[in-house]
Amino acid sequence: MNGATGGAGGSAARRLSAVSLPRAQWRLADERCELREEEMEYMRRFHRHNQGGNQCTSFVAKHVRAPLQTVWSLVRRFDQPQLFKPFVRKCVMQGKIETGCVREVTVQSGLPATRSIERLELLDDNEHILRVKFIGGDHMLKNYSSILSVHSEVIDGQQGTLVIESFVVDIPEGNNQDDICYFVENMLKCNLRTLADVSEEHLARSAARRLSAVSLPRAQWRLADERCELREEMEYMRRFHRHNQGGNQCTSFVAKYVRDPLQTARVTVQSGLPATRSIERLELLDDNEHILRVKFIGGDHMLKNYSSILSVHSEVIDGQPGTLVIESFVVDIPEGNNQDDICYFIENMLKCNLRTLADMSEERLSSS
Structure with missing residues (x-):
């Protein structure tokens, strides 16, 4: 499989040498769901x-x-x-x-x-x-x-x-x-x-x-991209992710490193889980600090009094412009559940969303 699939004609591809192109674009090819003709034989068999x-x-x-x-x-x-x-x-x-x-x-x-x-x-x-x-x-x-x-x-x-x-x-x-x-x-x-x-x-x-210590970071870069624990970036949490947590509420966060400059990051929300609709109010949209705050005010879902803060921050990943995305939330703990249950459920949903955000952002970068 060629790692350059999907954007070889784009501006990002023109700026990269042939030797670096597969590394810059491999995630796009990895994510494609359409099968080539020879792979469709697996479906038939x-x-x-x-x-x-x-x-x-x-x-x-x-x-x-x-x-x-x-x-x-x-x-x-x-x-x-x-x-x-x-x-x-x-x-x-x-x-x-x-x-x-x-x-x-x-x-x-x-x-x-x-x-x-x-x-x-x-x-x-x-x-x-x-x-x-x-x-x-x-x-x-x-x-x-x-x-x-x-x-x-x-x-x-x-x-x-x-x-x-x-x-x-x-x-x-x-x-x-x-x-x-x-x-x-x-x-x-x-x-x-x-x-x-x-x-x-x-x-x-x-x-x-x-591997020797000098080559270890390159071998593990995807693990670093996926890590949720924050180091010096915790300052972002203290500055931008303040929730008024009530007595029967829980709060947590997830984070994602995106190999794409901050300006191209966008949020895509996908539905299909235990609800048919959600009514959501935009509480804050700050284009200077890159903060999005949303509150759920209605719908048939289980996330009562749910409020989220998503912040986007520039950083450098392997010498290239990248982005750190942090999303935190506070929500009521539903009757019959405990804090671990509801936090685990929401954290996994947000992780899936942020993975999709990373995929779409990096695809946009390669094809622009």
């Missing part, structure tokens, strides 16, 4: 679903900069889906990992479900195929069946992996095909992004043990 009359089917794909065996070692753990599924709280297995075994998955508070009972239909360690069917639970995904396949590929001369996950599911009453596909696709994209992060972190840690 391994992703066959018996689609009924009131069902829909779709797929997502992810290119991972880690060898197949690293990725497959995580995917095949049917007993531990929480390894790369951020909304899974715990998993209880019935029996050992083999065809026909069943797991009960408890999901994080905030999703439109509390548990899912799932059966392993196929685990093929030769072809690297995992097939799962939902057979119970209180979720909306009736007759849901998924196929996940893992395939070796080469990315910029290094071992990489293509992960494809397809599904078929009933269309719930009151919804249409676009609604349910959009919801499931976004959940799967979040899972596969986490799978990529965990796989690449495993690879980087392994490489770190073999």
Whole structure:
């Protein structure tokens, strides 16, 4: 796969030499979901679903900069889906990992479900195929069946992996095909992004043990981009992220480093979770300090008295202009939940949003 896919004709590409181009643009190619003709052969061979009359089917794909065996070692753990599924709280297995075994998955508070009972239909360690069917639970995904396949590929001369996950599911009453596909696709994209992060972190840690101290930072740059703990940047929190926290409220934050100058960063919010609408009021839009403050004032969601502050700050990443994005929030703790539940749920939603923000910002930079 060529790391220059998507923006070779843009101004950023013209400023970069051929040797540096793949490094500057590889994330765009990694994120693309459309499959090339030779990759569609995997769909024809391994992703066959018996689609009924009131069902829909779709797929997502992810290119991972880690060898197949690293990725497959995580995917095949049917007993531990929480390894790369951020909304899974715990998993209880019935029996050992083999065809026909069943797991009960408890999901994080905030999703439109509390548990899912799932059966392993196929685990093929030769072809690297995992097939799962939902057979119970209180979720909306009736007759849901998924196929996940893992395939070796080469990315910029290094071992990489293509992960494809397809599904078929009933269309719930009151919804249409676009609604349910959009919801499931976004959940799967979040899972596969986490799978990529965990796989690449495993690879980087392994490489770190073999690399000298001088080469270690370059091997681990994606880990640094993903870190949420702030160092001297905590001054931004003290200056811009002050919330009036009530007695039955919780507050937290997430952060994301974006390889793009501050001026091109934009926020894109995606829907599809346990709500149909949200009424939100803009509390502050400061184009000088780059602060956005929003308060939820209505809707059918669970985030009562939710208020967020998003701040955007210039910084330098590997000698190039970059951006630090911090988003903090305060929200009521819903009845029947605790602080950890609601904070975990919101933090993972915000992390997915900020990853998408990084992808879109870096794509805009490469194509401008």
